[in-house]
Amino acid sequence: MRVILAEDSALLRDGLRRMLTDEGYDVAAAVGDGAALLAAVSAAEPDLVVVDVRMPPTHTDEGIRAALEIRRRWPSVGVLVLSQYVEQKYAVDLLTGASARVGYLLKDRVADVGEFLEALARVGSGGTAFDPEVVRQLLRRTTHTDPLSRLTPREQDVLAEMAQGHNNPSIAARLHVSQSAVEKHVKAIFDKLDLADADGYSRRVLAVLRYLGS
Incomplete structure (x- = not known):
């Protein structure tokens, strides 16, 4: 799999390059x-890019804006965003604009090499990978008038796992419940969010994330 890395810290950039x-x-x-990232994508036609949110010259949003541009111009290229903090507006912009091959991880997640590589492989193979803290903070954006307020605490747990890209068997294992219980929770989630007709793994994640960004 061909990858392009975009990270302004030379030390982290070299470490990621060596690891991959x-x-x-x-x-x-x-x-x-x-700018160099967009030029490299145009020249190399990668399968996947890993990009930091904040990059030169202003160290504000250059990386995430480049990621959104890649999603627009090269939709087949997977995008895994790394960020020091949860940039809620940009997370919503990125995650609600793509149905697959997208991820958003906090940089702390890179320290867990196995988890980072699993997320990278998931995005590269057409799936999604969202940091649990990103999902939690997006969930906290909701109010009592939001449809997400209809969910029970356990349904919110299941929703968070879904948004990270896990399937029902994986959710069951992670939450220590039966698969049939997860299936019931998933059905309840889609019923309460008026998304019962959303089928397909990546489509259900996209539907949930669109609600998170509403």
């Missing part, structure tokens, strides 16, 4: 700003 190379990824480029 060791894991068998073809790192086509490792760049330090958004």
